[in-house]
Structure formats: structure tokens, C-alpha cells
Amino acid sequence: MLKTQFPLASIFFTFSLAAFSSPANARSIAIDEATRLPLVKRAxxxxxxxxxxNTFNFDDLFNPATAPLGSPDEQVLTKGTIDCTYLYEAPNGPVGANPKFKCKTTAQPSLKLKVKYGTENGEVRGEVLGTRLLWALGFFADRNFFLKTTNCFGCSENPVNQKQTDPNSATTPVSFSPSSIERKLAGSEVLKLVPQADGTTKVSQGWGFEELQMVDAPEQLRDREALKLLAVFINHLDNRKANQRLVCLDGSSPQGCTGQTVMMIHDVGSTFGG
Structure with a gap:
């Protein structure tokens, strides 16, 4: 168990300062509940x-140039504008109603991106704000980057309704402003196998907030209670289990996870009024 050095009051003092400052799909493993529960308890x-x-300035908290990077390749996402090529992938689960599409960067073809866009799309700014605050306070989070413009080759004017590649933008890209890029926390998402009455098995994503009470040691509850309070503060209303993730950071196998596991809020697009 990692010992924290901030008492809860200090966490929220830090949070208050931050809140008022200037503004490749992960792998997954599916296991039964008996195998999953110990991972939840130790996460x-x-x-x-x-x-x-001593050099960090809270005014830079939301500056794209100071964004947390998962790899050097992501440096291209801190420039404010990016060129990418449209990438259509059939969804493997429910998708939200807000405008989004996938593409791969022109500069780094292997860098696959999830792009949210639109002036009326509250998730563009809300998700960047929510994930950056989680990260700044030490909670595990995805990485989101705010961009002034995403120039997409192969995109239609409305990729939500026209999902196939549009040849009209093969050489002249369609621009989406403003936009944001989501990059998932590295690791293997832990899914739960749920037996059904008909003998089949259903796969369940995420975790519920009631599971934060399931711990190996009482001292873990301090950090977990802080996460619950923070979720209330950022108005994390859409807290269905699928919007939280249990992630194995290392040591994953089809049988489970022998390494470190973390519990995180994944979808914070609806926070702060998004």
C-alpha cells in the first residue's frame, strides 16, 4: 500500500488552487468475480x-505545453493544431451522443486519436478540465489535450452521421474547432465475466462507487473517500460502472493481474456542465 503524504485537507486546499487557475486502444482481460475482487481490494x-x-506555476496547469505525456510521441498534441487522417472503427459498445471521431496523426501514423469537437460540445473543455485536475491531484486519469483546430483528411463535414471516408477531403482537410484529444491511461482494462441464466457469459465493464469500500487495509479508505468527494466536486453525474475503469498497469495475463492495479474515473466528459 502506497502511503500518502497529504492529509485530506491538504488535498482539497491544493484542489481549490487548481480549480481557480487559468483555465492504441488499451488491451483488456476478462475474468470472473472471484478473481476480480482481490484486484479491486488492493487497487x-x-x-x-x-x-x-518549486518551479511549477499553477497558472500553467491547463497550458497545453505543460500537459502530462504518456510518451514522447504525444508532444505533437501540445501544439494547439494537428493534422490527422480519418480512421473508421466499428464501435464495440455504446457510444455517447456528443460529436466525436477517430483518426491517426499525419506526423505519427501509429498515434491513434479519439477526437471530440464542436462549440456546443461541453465535453471538449469539460473532459480536459476534469482529467487535468485528477492528474494534478495525483488521481489516475486519461490524458486529454485541448486543441484550437484538428484538420482531418478523409473526414466528412459531419463524421457523426457520415462515418465512411470522404474522398472530397483527401487533399484538403476538414477543420474542426475547437477540439480535444483523448489518450487512455496505459495498461490492460480488467473486465468482469458475468454468467447468464441461458448459460452464456456477459462481459461487464468498470466498477461502481460502492466498491470503493472494498479494501485490503482500512488506511486505503482515506484515498478512496477523497476520490468520492472529488467526483462530487467535479459534478461526475454520469457515474455508471462503464464510466470508471479498473486497470492492470503491469503483469496482466488471461488469468488476471499479478502487478499493480488502479481504479480510475474514465469518462469525465459530463463534468463541469459538459
Whole structure:
């Protein structure tokens, strides 16, 4: 168990400062509940923030140039504008109603992106704000980047309704402003196998907030209670299990996870009025 160094009051003091400052799909493993439950009980939700030092300025908290990077390739996402090529993938589950599409960067073809866009789409800014606050306070989160413009080759004017590649934009891209890019926390998502009455098995995603009470040691509850309070603060209303993720950071196999597991809020697009 990682020992925290911030008491709860300090966490929320830090949070208050942050809140008022300037503004390749992960692999998955599916296991039964008996194997999954120990992973939930030992999972971390918080780690000492590594960015805290004497040179950090809270005014830079939402500056794209200071965004947390999962790899050097993501540096291209901090420039404010990006060129990419449309990528259609059939959804493997429910999709939200807000405008979005997938593409791969022109500069880094292997960098697959999920793009949300539109002036009326509250998730464009809300998700960046929500994930950056989670990250800044030491909670596990995806990485989201706010962009002034995404130029998409092969996109239609409305990729939500016209999902196939549009040859009309093969050489002259369609521009989407403003937009945001989502990059998932690296690791293997842990899914639950749920037996059905007809003998089949259903796969269930995520975790419920009631599961935060399931711990190996009482001292874990401090961090988990802080996550619950933070979820209330950022107005995480769409807290269905599928919008939270249990992730195996290392040591995953079809039989489970022998390494570190974390519980995180995944979909924060509806926070802050998004």
C-alpha cells in the first residue's frame, strides 16, 4: 500500500488552487468475480503527484505545453493544431451522443486519436478540465489535450452521421474547432465475466462507487473517500460502472493481474456542465 503524504485537507486546499487557475486502444482481460475482487481490494486510486516542485506555476496547469505525456510521441498534441487522417472503427459498445471521431496523426501514423469537437460540445473543455485536475491531484486519469483546430483528411463535414471516408477531403482537410484529444491511461482494462441464466457469459465493464469500500487495509479508505468527494466536486453525474475503469498497469495475463492495479474515473466528459 502506497502511503500518502497529504492529509485530506491538504488535498482539497491544493484542489481549490487548481480549480481557480487559468483555465492504441488499451488491451483488456476478462475474468470472473472471484478473481476480480482481490484486484479491486488492493487497487490504488491515488499516488504522490510527481509534478510538484518549486518551479511549477499553477497558472500553467491547463497550458497545453505543460500537459502530462504518456510518451514522447504525444508532444505533437501540445501544439494547439494537428493534422490527422480519418480512421473508421466499428464501435464495440455504446457510444455517447456528443460529436466525436477517430483518426491517426499525419506526423505519427501509429498515434491513434479519439477526437471530440464542436462549440456546443461541453465535453471538449469539460473532459480536459476534469482529467487535468485528477492528474494534478495525483488521481489516475486519461490524458486529454485541448486543441484550437484538428484538420482531418478523409473526414466528412459531419463524421457523426457520415462515418465512411470522404474522398472530397483527401487533399484538403476538414477543420474542426475547437477540439480535444483523448489518450487512455496505459495498461490492460480488467473486465468482469458475468454468467447468464441461458448459460452464456456477459462481459461487464468498470466498477461502481460502492466498491470503493472494498479494501485490503482500512488506511486505503482515506484515498478512496477523497476520490468520492472529488467526483462530487467535479459534478461526475454520469457515474455508471462503464464510466470508471479498473486497470492492470503491469503483469496482466488471461488469468488476471499479478502487478499493480488502479481504479480510475474514465469518462469525465459530463463534468463541469459538459
Amino acid at each position: 490504488q486510486v491515488w499516488a504522490q503527484p510527481t509534478w510538484i516542485d
